[in-house]
Amino acid sequence: MPNIALLPGDGIGPEVAASAVEVLNAVAGDLSFDEHPAGGAAIDLHGVAITDEAMAAVTASDAVLLGALGGPKWDTNEPGAVRPEQGLFRLRADLGLYANLRPVRPLRALYDASPLKRELIENVDMLIVRELTGGLYYGERGTENGRAFDTMVYTVEEIERIARAAFNAAKSRVTSVDKANVLDTSRLWRKVVTRIHDEEFPNIELEHILVDAAAMKLVAAPRHFEVIVTENMFGDILSDEASMLTGSLGMLPTASLGGNGPSLFEPVHGSAPDIAGQGIANPIGMILSGALLLRHGLGREEQAAAVESAVDKALEKGIRTGDLGGTATTAEVTKAVLEEL
Numbered sequence: 001m002p003n004i005a006l007l008p009g010d011g012i013g014p015e016v017a018a019s020a021v022e023v024l025n026a027v028a029g030d031l032s033f034d035e036h037p038a039g040g041a042a043i044d045l046h047g048v049a050i051t052d053e054a055m056a057a058v059t060a061s062d063a064v065l066l067g068a069l070g071g072p073k074w075d076t077n078e079p080g081a082v083r084p085e086q087g088l089f090r091l092r093a094d095l096g097l098y099a100n101l102r103p104v105r106p107l108r109a110l111y112d113a114s115p116l117k118r119e120l121i122e123n124v125d126m127l128i129v130r131e132l133t134g135g136l137y138y139g140e141r142g143t144e145n146g147r148a149f150d151t152m153v154y155t156v157e158e159i160e161r162i163a164r165a166a167f168n169a170a171k172s173r174v175t176s177v178d179k180a181n182v183l184d185t186s187r188l189w190r191k192v193v194t195r196i197h198d199e200e201f202p203n204i205e206l207e208h209i210l211v212d213a214a215a216m217k218l219v220a221a222p223r224h225f226e227v228i229v230t231e232n233m234f235g236d237i238l239s240d241e242a243s244m245l246t247g248s249l250g251m252l253p254t255a256s257l258g259g260n261g262p263s264l265f266e267p268v269h270g271s272a273p274d275i276a277g278q279g280i281a282n283p284i285g286m287i288l289s290g291a292l293l294l295r296h297g298l299g300r301e302e303q304a305a306a307v308e309s310a311v312d313k314a315l316e317k318g319i320r321t322g323d324l325g326g327t328a329t330t331a332e333v334t335k336a337v338l339e340e341l
């Protein structure tokens with residue numbers, strides 16, 4: 001019986017995590033869930049964003065399902081303070097999850113829910129491969145004498161492995177996004193990605209694009225992109241932007257892979273404090289993260305496809321939460337998905 005470490009987290013995290021668990025139980029039937037506080041919930045209980053005990057349990061699990069961490073209660077601008085997001089950074093780093101896959105596939109039923117024109121988003125099928133354990137979010141930082149700094153560091157090895165992950169995921173084209181006209185890390189990135197391409201994946205087309213132009217092209221010509229590979233912060237920002245091709249940030253799932261132990265599955269969105277506690281969050285990004293857990297975490301392609309197809313069918317029948325222009329609750333959307341399984 002596969003054991004899933006469940007970290008519901010904060011805000012809408014527990015609301016959407018409950019939906020995903022219901023759907024996973026319905027489609028799989030043989031999973032056990034072992035729940036741990038993380039983020040603000042763990043700070044309230046234990047004073048840290050994730051405890052060593054929870055980390056040990058997570059490490060021993062078969063896969064990790066996470067809702068979202070953070071919220072205004074724990075927000076502070078004091079340098080060095082305990083913050084919920086530290087839980088995420090520890091999970092990703094300690095589990096060695098350097099490859100974050102963020103598929104962006106607008107569903108036909110939601111073409112008109114996107115603020116972009118239908119003709120732009122039809123048949124978009126994009127994968128953002130975000131480097132997840134290096135770069136600006138993991139570099140040395142500090143505040144001293146009226147100045148603050150963050151540093152972006154990448155090693156050749158870190159770039160090689162994320163480049164391989166992207167080329168392996170591509171059928172015909174990889175777009176590498178950087179800021180090589182300014183940053184040394186980006187110039188190294190471009191050099192290493194090009195070498196890995198030339199030596200190991202010459203049959204895949206490789207293009208390089210600067211991150212500011214990439215942000216523009218994502219909304220001007222999204223069908224251009226197949227696989228995008230980029231560093232941690234650029235991928236974080238571009239994927240929230242890309243989510244609007246699907247109608248809402250609440251739609252996108254992710255898989256964080258690359259470690260020797262369990263992989264981690266979570267939606268792209270955060271804890272959405274503005275709508276938390278009202279039962280109106282869109283659970284689909286979280287439910288689809290459950291599908292990715294079945295596929296990449298447990299090797300259960302059939303069950304993963306069944307969840308994805310149930311989501312499609314439920315949306316085809318017209319159910320929508322508020323972020324997609326509807327009035328359905330989280331529970332109603334979950335029920336609609338369960339009915340299609």
Ligand SMILES: NC(=O)C1=CN([C@@H]2O[C@H](COP(=O)(O)OP(=O)(O)OC[C@H]3O[C@@H](n4cnc5c(N)ncnc54)[C@H](O)[C@@H]3O)[C@@H](O)[C@H]2O)C=CC1
Nearest residue numbers: 068069070071249250269270271272273274275281282323
């Ligand atoms: N992986 C994680 O745990 C992440 C945590 N965060 C944390 O979440 C907190 C809130 O951050 P924000 O910048 O507000 O980003 P957010 O992603 O939580 O919300 C941005 C906007 O999208 C909406 N939204 C997000 N998910 C939704 C869903 N499933 N259904 C309907 N609407 C949804 C929210 O209502 C809000 O208007 C912060 O503490 C931040 O650090 C942010 C991003 C990722």
Ligand SMILES: CC(C)CC(=O)C(=O)O
Nearest residue numbers: 085088137236268269270
């Ligand atoms: C704490 C943040 C880096 C979380 C986030 O926005 C993300 O991983 O997408």
Ligand SMILES: [Mg+2]
Nearest residue numbers: 236237240268
């Ligand atoms: Mg983000």
